[in-house]
Amino acid sequence: MAELESLETAAEHERILREIESTDTACIGPTLRSVYDGEEHGRFMEKLEARIRNHDREIEKMCNFHYQGFVDSITELLKVRGEAQKLKNQVTDTNRKLQSEGKELIIAMEELKQCRLQQRNISATVDKLTLCLPVLEMYSKLREQMKSKRHYPALKTLEHLEHTYLPQVSHYRFCKVMVDNIPKLREEIKEVSMSDLKDFLESIRKHSDKIGETAMKQDCRYNQWKIIARIFFSLLLSPNIKAQQQRNLDNIVSQHPRISGGKKSKKEACAGSDLEVPGAQELVDFSPVYRCLHIYSVLGARETFENYYRKQRRKQARLVLQPPSNMHETLDGYRKYFNQIVGFFVVEDHILHTTQGLVNRAYIDELWEMALSKTIAALRTHSSYCSDPSLVLDLKNLIVLFADTLQGYGFPVNQLFDMLLEIQDQYSETLLKKWSGVFRNILDSDNYSPIPVTNEEIYKKMVGQFPFQDAELEKQPFPKKFPFSEFVPKVYNQIKEFIYACLKFSEDLHLSSTEVDDMIRKSTNLLLTRTLSNCLQNVIKRKNVGLTELVQIIINTTHLEKSCKFLEEFITNITNVLPETVHTTKLYGTTTFKDARHAAEEEIYTNLNQKIDQFLQLADYDWMALEPGSRASDYLVDLIGFLRSTFAVFTHLPGDVDAHSTMSGKVAQTACMSACKHLSTSLMQLLLEAEVRQLTLGALQQFNLDVEECEQFARSGPVPGFQGDTLQLAFIDLRQLLDLFIQWDWSTYLADYGQPTCKYLRVNPTTALVLLEKISRVMRDTSRKNNVFAQFRKNERDKQKLIDTVAKQLRGLINSHHS
Numbered sequence: 001m002a003e004l005e006s007l008e009t010a011a012e013h014e015r016i017l018r019e020i021e022s023t024d025t026a027c028i029g030p031t032l033r034s035v036y037d038g039e040e041h042g043r044f045m046e047k048l049e050a051r052i053r054n055h056d057r058e059i060e061k062m063c064n065f066h067y068q069g070f071v072d073s074i075t076e077l078l079k080v081r082g083e084a085q086k087l088k089n090q091v092t093d094t095n096r097k098l099q100s101e102g103k104e105l106i107i108a109m110e111e112l113k114q115c116r117l118q119q120r121n122i123s124a125t126v127d128k129l130t131l132c133l134p135v136l137e138m139y140s141k142l143r144e145q146m147k148s149k150r151h152y153p154a155l156k157t158l159e160h161l162e163h164t165y166l167p168q169v170s171h172y173r174f175c176k177v178m179v180d181n182i183p184k185l186r187e188e189i190k191e192v193s194m195s196d197l198k199d200f201l202e203s204i205r206k207h208s209d210k211i212g213e214t215a216m217k218q219d220c221r222y223n224q225w226k227i228i229a230r231i232f233f234s235l236l237l238s239p240n241i242k243a244q245q246q247r248n249l250d251n252i253v254s255q256h257p258r259i260s261g262g263k264k265s266k267k268e269a270c271a272g273s274d275l276e277v278p279g280a281q282e283l284v285d286f287s288p289v290y291r292c293l294h295i296y297s298v299l300g301a302r303e304t305f306e307n308y309y310r311k312q313r314r315k316q317a318r319l320v321l322q323p324p325s326n327m328h329e330t331l332d333g334y335r336k337y338f339n340q341i342v343g344f345f346v347v348e349d350h351i352l353h354t355t356q357g358l359v360n361r362a363y364i365d366e367l368w369e370m371a372l373s374k375t376i377a378a379l380r381t382h383s384s385y386c387s388d389p390s391l392v393l394d395l396k397n398l399i400v401l402f403a404d405t406l407q408g409y410g411f412p413v414n415q416l417f418d419m420l421l422e423i424q425d426q427y428s429e430t431l432l433k434k435w436s437g438v439f440r441n442i443l444d445s446d447n448y449s450p451i452p453v454t455n456e457e458i459y460k461k462m463v464g465q466f467p468f469q470d471a472e473l474e475k476q477p478f479p480k481k482f483p484f485s486e487f488v489p490k491v492y493n494q495i496k497e498f499i500y501a502c503l504k505f506s507e508d509l510h511l512s513s514t515e516v517d518d519m520i521r522k523s524t525n526l527l528l529t530r531t532l533s534n535c536l537q538n539v540i541k542r543k544n545v546g547l548t549e550l551v552q553i554i555i556n557t558t559h560l561e562k563s564c565k566f567l568e569e570f571i572t573n574i575t576n577v578l579p580e581t582v583h584t585t586k587l588y589g590t591t592t593f594k595d596a597r598h599a600a601e602e603e604i605y606t607n608l609n610q611k612i613d614q615f616l617q618l619a620d621y622d623w624m625a626l627e628p629g630s631r632a633s634d635y636l637v638d639l640i641g642f643l644r645s646t647f648a649v650f651t652h653l654p655g656d657v658d659a660h661s662t663m664s665g666k667v668a669q670t671a672c673m674s675a676c677k678h679l680s681t682s683l684m685q686l687l688l689e690a691e692v693r694q695l696t697l698g699a700l701q702q703f704n705l706d707v708e709e710c711e712q713f714a715r716s717g718p719v720p721g722f723q724g725d726t727l728q729l730a731f732i733d734l735r736q737l738l739d740l741f742i743q744w745d746w747s748t749y750l751a752d753y754g755q756p757t758c759k760y761l762r763v764n765p766t767t768a769l770v771l772l773e774k775i776s777r778v779m780r781d782t783s784r785k786n787n788v789f790a791q792f793r794k795n796e797r798d799k800q801k802l803i804d805t806v807a808k809q810l811r812g813l814i815n816s817h818h819s
Contacts, residue, residue, distance in 0.1 A: 009040050010047075013043065016035060017048065131169050134165050135178070139178060142185070146188070146189065146192070149192065152291045152294050154189055159298070189299075193288075193291055194308075196288040196291065200286075204343075205316055207283050208320060208339070208343030208347065209336060209339045210343065211339075211346050212342030215343070215346050215409075216339065218405075284347065286350065286354065289355075289358070290354075293358055305358075309358060309359075310359065316344065321371055321374040323382060327378075328382035334382075334395055338401075342402060345368065345406060345409065346409065349409045352364055372415055376415060376416065379399070380422070386430065387433070389434050392430055393427065396420060396424075397508075399420055399423075400420070400508045400509070402416070421509070424519065431498060431501055432523075432526060432531045435531055438494055439532055442487050443487055443535055443536070444539075447486070448548065448553070449485055450482055450484065450552075451481060451485060452481050453478065453482065459480075462482060467492075468559065484559045485556055488556045492567075495524070495527065496567070498527050499520055499571060499574070500574075502523045502524070503574055506520070514577055516575050516577075517572075520574075521571060522585055524567070525585065525587060525588045533595060536596040539553065540603050545607075547607055547649070550600045551600075551667065553597075554600045557597045558597065560589070561589065564590050568586075601667055605670070605675075608674065608675045609674070609678040611642065612678055615635055615636075615638060616639075618638075621686075622702075623694060623699045624699065624778070625699045625702060627698045629705065631705065632708070632709035633705075633706050636706045636709055639679070640710070643675060643718060644718055647671070647718040650667070650668035669722060671719075672718055672727065673726075673727060676713075676727055676730035676731065680730050683703075683707065684734055687734075688771065694778045695771065696775070696778050697741070700741055704742060707731060710731050710734075711731050732762050737771070740760050741775070746806045749763065750806070753813060765813040765814045769807060769814065772803060772806060776803045779799060779803065
């Protein structure tokens with residue numbers, strides 16, 4: 001194996017030697033390097049020395065062979081040597097002269113050389129700087145843009161720097177530093193722009209209130225145009241309500257005197273108004289969100305940015321939609337709540353229309369659905385605490401403005417208007433409570449006396465307040481009196497004020513005239529049938545109310561009942577819905593005032609009866625008297641005097657013909673008849689009461705004098721209008737009973753009992769038996785005391801026997817009647 005390797009090495013050395021011999025000297029380097037790269041350097045040197053010795057021998061042979069020619073050549077060279085020396089000297093001298101003469105030129109050439117070198121260096125430097133300076137300028141520009149927070153231009157500069165300029169000078173170390181800093185710069189731009197976005201989000205959170213207030217002011221001015229137009233057309237269509245609507249129009253115009261006429265759109269009306277209100281873009285700088293959106297879009301992180309923005313805005317929406325706990329206490333609490341919500345969605349609407357895809361309609365609709373449900377829930381809760389109708393009305397107007405404002409931005413608000421119909425019921429209840437107090441104050445402060453008028457001016461003023469016409473009263477000279485008291489025109493006008501209050505709530509609810517009319521009529525019916533009715537009933541049922549006041553209440557309610565048709569016309573004029581329209585609700589005022597009148601009449605009857613009972617409590621009969629007095633009992637004389645004076649007041653109450661005939665006619669007649677019947681029944685109960693065990697004929701005759709006094713009162717006609725002895729019939733039961741006992745006409749009674757023509761038809765057997773037993777007890781006691789006189793005892797026994805016989809027959813009648 002070693003021998004084989006030795007042979008290969010020897011062959012390789014032979015090849016190298018041949019290459020050395022045959023190769024140009026300038027190219028011998030690689031050949032020699034192959035020798036030094038190997039491990040047989042010593043052996044190669046041996047071979048090289050051997051080859052040199054061989055060549056030396058060959059040269060020596062060749063030289064020996066050509067020796068004579070060599071000698072000849074040397075000889076010739078010696079000859080030439082002298083000439084060469086001369087030539088050398090000449091060349092040396094020439095060179096010295098040339099060097100001396102060209103020294104300055106050499107110096108100039110050196111200088112030129114240096115200049116040329118510097119020029120090349122400068123040119124190269126300029127070329128390099130030409131490439132580097134734009135890079136440095138762009139980098140400086142980038143730093144300046146970032147310093148001035150112009151992040152989106154900085155990002156654009158960074159893109160140009162990275163993709164256009166740096167590749168041209170990438171071999172420089174400072175460029176590598178820049179390239180390494182580019183990701184850091186991008187991240188810094190992202191962080192700074194995100195910080196600006198957070199500042200923006202905080203800014204719009206703080207400014208939402210102001211933005212919403214501004215937007216709602218714009219819508220408010222537009223609504224004022226609508227109100228003026230509506231009032232103007234109402235004045236044209238309904239002249240009967242001209243005065244009230246004119247006041248409303250004057251108030252609006254006085255607040256905004258320079259509003260010009262003409263029909264305008266909502267934006268035109270707002271733009272042409274005196275109050276220039278800035279938009280969202282004037283109140284909030286939206287550039288941070290635009291910059292951040294562009295930056296994240298360029299950096300390929302747009303989706304991350306969109307998700308972050310929407311998440312943060314959802315959080316802000318939940319905070320905005322959380323109402324303060326005391327929001328219901330003042331209107332400002334509601335206003336600030338609405339302003340924040342409007343401001344939030346105005347901003348989102350602006351973002352929707354000024355960016356491409358940062359927010360979309362589905363996202364906005366989702367937020368609005370959440371906001372709508374939370375807002376309605378909050379309003380339902382907080383509005384339920386409102387007890388002031390003015391606050392509820394202001395809240396309604398604020399909700400309408402809130403809804404109209406957002407509707408102007410394309411948000412559906414039907415649910416808000418549906419909720420307003422719920423609040424309308426609450427508003428109606430608060431109105432009813434307020435008017436309950438108003439009616440109570442009116443009724444409590446009334447003097448329940450006819451209204452006196454001293455001149456034509458006062459008369460016309462009163463007729464202007466209350467629809468009253470009476471030709472007879474107009475003919476009377478001054479001073480004169482209206483038949484009703486002051487609470488009639490006051491109540492009438494308060495009912496109209498209530499209707500106006502209901503109408504105010506219906507404005508801007510997008511309701512038809514029929515719906516408004518129906519709402520007003522239903523609320524007015526509640527006012528009449530519940531609130532006013534209860535107030536009247538409470539006045540009527542008061543303990544200290546007098547008969548004169550009750551009669552005046554009857555007169556008043558009669559006139560209020562007649563005024564109901566004018567209230568119908570009043571509602572028709574303000575709603576332009578005819579009462580003949582199908583499904584139109586009718587007013588129930590007639591029923592209310594009739595019920596109040598009937599209650600007053602019943603109270604009159606009850607009070608009269610109570611007064612009669614008070615007089616009867618003064619009755620002090622001597623039931624054992626042997627002889628009657630010469631006149632009726634004092635208490636009864638006083639009672640009859642009271643009744644006469646009372647019914648005289650009824651008779652002389654002022655009023656028109658109808659009221660007079662109704663009040664002092666029907667009511668007075670009914671009251672008089674009721675009083676007489678109650679008096680008759682009470683006297684009968686007094687005569688028959690169980691505590692009176694015994695009764696003499698003398699006492700019965702005294703009792704008869706009292707009944708005759710009552711009959712005389714009935715015959716005297718205390719109240720006109722009774723026909724014949726109608727009023728006396730109230731005492732017919734007493735009269736027939738007393739006649740039966742005083743005349744002792746038992747044979748007639750027993751013989752004719754049960755016949756329609758019976759003289760004592762009204763005498764009940766049971767009543768007669770009770771009274772007869774009381775007389776019988778007296779006779780038995782008298783018989784025992786007077787037994788000394790035999791004859792007298794015989795007469796008493798005969799009378800007692802007769803009484804027993806009559807009593808037995810009466811019991812028989814009673815039993816037969818029961819069977």
